[in-house]
Amino acid sequence: MKNSRNIDILLRSMDAAERNTAPDARRSQNDLELILRSHPTSVGSGAGPMGYTTTTSRPSRRRRRTLALGAVAMATTAGFFIVPALSGGDPAFATWTAAPGALIGTERDSAVSDCVRSSKGVGDGMFASDVAAAEVAIAEKRGSWTTVVLSGVDGFEATCTTDTTAPWFKRGSIGSVGKPGKGQLLAPRGVRATQLGTGVIADNPLSMASGQVGTDVVAVAYTATTGERITATVSKGHFAFWFPGTELTNSSDQPVPVEVTYIDNTIETRYLSL
Template identity: 60%
Template sequence: MKSDQNLDTLLRSMDAAEHSSPPNPARAQTDLNLILGSQPVSTASDRRTEVNHEPAKPKAARGRRAVTLGGLAAAVTAGLLIMPALSGGDPAFATWTAAPGTLTGAERDNAVSDCLNSKQNVGGGMYLAELSAAEVAIVERRGAWVTVVLSGPEGFEATCTTDATAPWFRKGLIGSIGKPGNVAALPARGITATQLGTGTIADKPISIASGRVGTDVTAVSYTNAANDQVIATVAKGQFAFWLPGNELQNASDQGLPVQVSYSDGSAETRLLTF
């Protein structure tokens, strides 16, 4: 966590999720205390953080930011969900895979639509124009989990990771939305993070890295503590990968070594930073 301003941005963007029963202020305070007491995810600049239980009916609440999953300056949604699915779904990440799969047809359309809907009211709708102009850069699957990355002009980025198999009334979401204050064009071999750190979903830690790559970058991967090669999806100038656990909790401060491949067939280890 870089500053009190970052804290302010996070909690301001937390979503008061809708439930089938009336809101419980005591439960909300308890959840807030759990969030503030959890391991933070750090960011290099302000991003809004959101929690969505019902993507079709998002509500943006205001508060202070407690995690950091990115370096976007205007607003970010790096979400925290502290409620396990009661039935169905994959709360323990049992189906997670180090290599991503793809989605096609209705599954892909639904994932994109859910991500767009979950972002409509963030910051009181401050990103509606950017969302309307955004293109779909990445839609990947890792077991039951689906990640969508939307990108647009001036470095705009919106991301969503959710359990596609959970019932609609228990769907949680972790992600981000925003754009940096100053966007420099990346060199052909450039790579930079806009999300990098650890958050919580379904009461479990999740580590996420995403961002931008130059035109010559064809692949990005990370070798985790278990010696698994976690392969990122790279498409349309964006990259994204995630893994269960809090392994990346210090990555925003220390950088993260990743393997980067280029269009000429060469490869090297790079330190991923904001």
Template identity: 60%
Template sequence: MKSEQNLDTLLRSMDAAEKCSPPNPARAQADLNRILSSQPVSTASNSKLGVGLGPAKPKANRRRRVVTLGGLAAAVTAGLLIMPALSGEGDPAFATWTAAPGTLIGSERDNAVSDCRRSTQHVGSGMYTTELSAAEVAIVERRGAWVTVILTGPDGFEASCTTDATAPWYHKGTFGSVGKPGTAGLPARGIAATQLGTGTIADKSLSIASGRVGAEVAAISYTNSAGTGVIATVAKGHFAFWLPGNELQNASDHGVPVHVTYRDGSTETQLLNFPSSSGESSLR
């Protein structure tokens, strides 16, 4: 067995620190001065050239998303422009949605209408600013946290907005359209869609139908795949309803059956579709 002296000698021979040269204070000070006097390397992009000195981590665009309504070109009638959609976060998965619409009154109604005018005024480079300022309110409905507004004006002008009213302003959820779809000459018992298809907002799908009705149409309802009757709001010659999911994804190609009630109390099932004269939409 080795003695303690021999063991100490053996351990010291394995210690790398014992082999290092003694510290050099002058060199250490020089290294410190050089580090303190150097300029830090920037990772920000050059404001003139638009390039960076290193790869920048991309920021997710959480504020804007273009709505896609069931194949875009076939989703709305000619003349309507789709407005941008923001990612709503106030009502996850449309949890508060109701098949029967509610109403808004007072300041809630006024604020919903004002928000719709404001959110649509820049669509299409502001080409409908004049019509929006003079448009009348046809429909204001509530389905849980969600509010739908339909504005109308001369020459077939129409603007629609559906908004998550509970979302904070910086995540306001809105989708809709604005334009002049032109469905003049509708018969008294006629119905015609100006929007019909499936859209997305905050990565969630929804199906929407809106348009115009003849003077004798009093009510419209749609029975969804679960057997629930979705009641439309019908007012001032217009109608609107929507439901969560992509159930109306192909409705713009084949139409969708709806139950129509007339002012004399009679009823019938009609196929809701776009007017036969409609062409492809002009979308942005």
């Protein structure tokens, strides 16, 4: 094979990529978008960064920074790590529910251990000791999806949202880890978002909000633009909710209104921002 045509044939035969009979415009666009978003910056798509080391040389005004987990894809928005789901599981969040259920028994144990394992590996183990000492603040499920929030000293948090129906070797997860609160105490009626924005898992976008609440806060709810009321889990000084779609993409510029219920049954609209 000494002519250029044969060399081209040989090189193509060694290409590990999928072969298509015709160019796939959608795949090309997806690849381009992945490349463009694979470089962390100090400003994301509304999600708060979480104390990570970033490759940007510009100083960040935010409390946390971005770090990607996994070799297949970088984080799509600041503050999230992603282990992409390859196939299977719950396509397009079909089983998602606006009201969460509690994780119990072996299902809870499995979700927590998965979150601990994935969080310990972030940043070459830079948060391993924090994860090991953390307690479970939230363990909820929305259909096939579980969300775990771990909390520790000095404002440490780790969150993991996972499709539990996917095979373990193809399971995707999205979340964050770091010390966004810096150990600052909240007032009894305080509400502070530490993760707020949008991400993508298995090519499907989701909007997520989580953070810390004061001792007088007993419930948090969000009303989507569709009119659907989304109930957050509130437990051990933390709250969390998420829903399909990109509705919270601009949350860094537009504070997110939530309905907060206090221990005396009074209700107030508060605004989440980072």
